[in-house]
Amino acid sequence: MFNQTRDEIYLLNTIDRWRNLQDSQEDYEDIHTLNAQDYISSLNPIFLTAFKNLESLNNFSFIQSRDGILDLIHFFNLYREPRHTLTKILINSKFSHIIPNKWLSNIIFYEDRRTKDISPETNTLVYESGFRNDSIDEDSLYKLTKKYKFDRLFITGEALPKRTDLFHKEVSKCEEILNLKSKYLTRNSIFSFTEENSILYKDNYSDIMFSKSFVSRILSTNGVLPVNYSGPIKDTICDTPYTGINLVTLPEPQSDPLKIYEWLDNNHKKYQLEDLFEQLDNTNNTRKFYFDSTYQFAKSIFENNNKFY
The missing domain is CATH 3.40.50 (Rossmann fold)
Incomplete structure (x- = not known):
């Protein structure tokens, strides 16, 4: 189903040449934390924050988002609809509650699996x-x-x-x-x-x-x-000898998670969440994680499945 092209493999192998990164030593050190270092697989794993804009996403036919809730909220707050994005984005199904409905045609949900x-x-x-x-x-x-x-x-x-x-x-x-x-x-x-x-x-x-x-x-x-990860099943798409994913179809959402981002529109100044509106300026920019209010907001989404609104 996922046919990785030579161009996509080349882009993954040369990400340091094109990632959305400012020219400063602090930014360089931020993205080279151990958890965030780049790796290659047949699923095109990459942080959405690597892309300068939505148009650059179209260099890939599909990608697997490596982002957690905090960066996903940042991304979907900046881009609340896909516009002319053709790329399919693999996102873990446990994050489905933060994906705006207008993006769903571009999203493929999955669950992590072991092969044994x-x-x-x-x-x-x-x-x-x-x-x-x-x-x-x-x-x-x-x-x-x-x-x-x-x-x-x-x-x-x-x-x-x-x-x-x-x-x-x-x-x-x-x-x-x-x-x-x-x-x-x-x-x-x-x-x-x-x-x-x-x-x-x-x-x-x-x-x-x-x-x-x-x-x-x-x-x-x-x-x-x-x-x-969940245990092995027949239809696992492997990306290592011991792990992979299986694709899942989720029921229609009962409400649009866009409410999260509309809430941010009305409350970001009060709760000091302005950095969620700043244009992304590097991959996995750990500096924004120093703002405890932003982390705590993402944590509340994680713990409460959006019930805060």
Whole structure:
């Protein structure tokens, strides 16, 4: 179904030449955080913030959005309808509640899948930090401890440079729940990490920042199965030997998520959310994440499925 062209492969391999990036060292460092680093797959994975405008999207017949809720809200707030966009955008179905109805003909929803089941002998957990999580899904972690007997805990991912306290808090809570001391996996060490009976856990709150991370890609390619993904089914479209997606058809939305963006029109100044209206100026611009009000707004969307309006 997804026929990747030579031109698309070339564009993915040369993204540093054309991405929407300002010429400053700070911007360069921002986009090269571990979670956001580029990778290649047959699904054309890319952050929507890489594109300077809607017209440039049409260089691809399809892409897989790597964005989390925060950047998706930013994108759809700037572009509330597709205009002349021909590109099909693969977006995880758990983000369907923030997609304006006028965009639906351009969106293909999917669910993440593993290609094999997780062994009951699993004893190693790799916890992927969500970059700036100020919350952690404790219930999900406790459930894992009931299902598997972990005797090793590894932490990977990176912390927001100006909020390393959040990273340490996240790691401490994880160690407390598993009653284990952790070891840190660096960028270099994830490439060679192939421990048997290990699983990868990405905290649900990471969806605020990323839907597809470089860390998850490398580890799952190595055979570290993502426990957050659903189990194998027949129609999985594989992008690694151990992971893939299946396409899903969702019911007609009962209301138009455009309400989110109309609410922003009326309330962004009051709640200091003006940066959601600024033109995107680089890929995964972490500087805007320093604005706590913007992050908290995205977090409320994540937790409440738009019930705030």
